[in-house]
Amino acid sequence: MFSQVFVQGLCASIVAGMVTGLGGFLIFVKRRYSQKDINFMLNAAAGVMLAASFFSLLCPSMDKILTFDPEIHVAAFWYVGAVFVGVMLVALLNALLPHEHNNMGHHGPNFSLKTAWLFIIAITLHKLPEGLAVGVAYSAEAFMSPNSLVIGIALHNIPEGLTIAISLVGAGVSKLKASLTALLIGLVQPLGAVIGLLTMDISDKIVPLGMAMAGGTLLFVVINEILPETYGVRKTNRSAFAVFLGFIFMTYIKMVLD
Numbered sequence: 239m240f241s242q243v244f245v246q247g248l249c250a251s252i253v254a255g256m257v258t259g260l261g262g263f264l265i266f267v268k269r270r271y272s273q274k275d276i277n278f279m280l281n282a283a284a285g286v287m288l289a290a291s292f293f294s295l296l297c298p299s300m301d302k303i304l305t306f307d308p309e310i311h312v313a314a315f316w317y318v319g320a321v322f323v324g325v326m327l328v329a330l331l332n333a334l335l336p337h338e339h340n341n342m343g344h345h346g347p348n349f350s351l352k353t354a355w356l357f358i359i360a361i362t363l364h365k366l367p368e369g370l371a372v373g374v375a376y377s378a379e380a381f382m383s384p385n386s387l388v389i390g391i392a393l394h395n396i397p398e399g400l401t402i403a404i405s406l407v408g409a410g411v412s413k414l415k416a417s418l419t420a421l422l423i424g425l426v427q428p429l430g431a432v433i434g435l436l437t438m439d440i441s442d443k444i445v446p447l448g449m450a451m452a453g454g455t456l457l458f459v460v461i462n463e464i465l466p467e468t469y470g471v472r473k474t475n476r477s478a479f480a481v482f483l484g485f486i487f488m489t490y491i492k493m494v495l496d
């Protein structure tokens with residue numbers, strides 16, 4: 239009943255999503271993770287996501303959308319319009335739903351369960367557009383390879399899963415429950431992927447527009463959710479180095495894999 243692409247995209251997003259659980263279980267590996275270590279991992283993840291959104295979504299869709307209309311201004315308008323819609327969608331979601339940015343850096347790792355949950359709602363929410371990006375990338379298989387995007391999203395799920403677990407343990411939840419919650423939250427990604435895979439069937443023009451949109455949402459997530467959590471004023475150089483490290487690593491993966 240479902241196409242091969244649908245099944246592949248769904249499986250890839252489930253595996254990538256479950257890596258969040260793997261990150262959550264890292265809480266058993268070390269007794270205490272310092273804020274410095276976590277920030278480094280999250281920044282590297284942000285770099286990975288930046289490269290993934292540019293090289294696996296924004297660039298390939300730009301080339302494709304330019305073929306839509308011989309008038310280059312019209313095509314460019316479609317492109318920036320789609321990116322803008324993507325950004326506005328996440329901004330709207332953020333505005334409508336209550337959530338809190340993780341402020342471990344300012345108040346130490348112990349915060350109330352309510353604060354922890356509000357932070358987790360934010361992480362859960364942004365997993366939806368990430369999953370959507372995977373779904374869209376699979377729909378675009380005809381003109382691009384989705385492999386590096388899936389690897390990028392899976393990699394960045396590791397520190398995110400760990401942060402979820404750490405926030406919950408800091409709020410008094412048991413380590414096992416905390417890591418299982420991380421796993422569950424990771425499974426929001428396949429939900430987004432299904433939406434991406436289903437809507438992309440409508441027309442072949444929708445696919446590149448959807449990719450531009452997904453690229454916009456990912457960029458917004460990185461700029462608005464991941465970077466501000468970790469870009470402490472004190473460790474700017476370290477944060478920048480981690481972001482570049484993630485970016486370069488992902489660029490390499492993209493070049494050798496796709």
Ligand SMILES: [Zn+2]
Nearest residue numbers: 364368394398
């Ligand atoms: Zn994320």
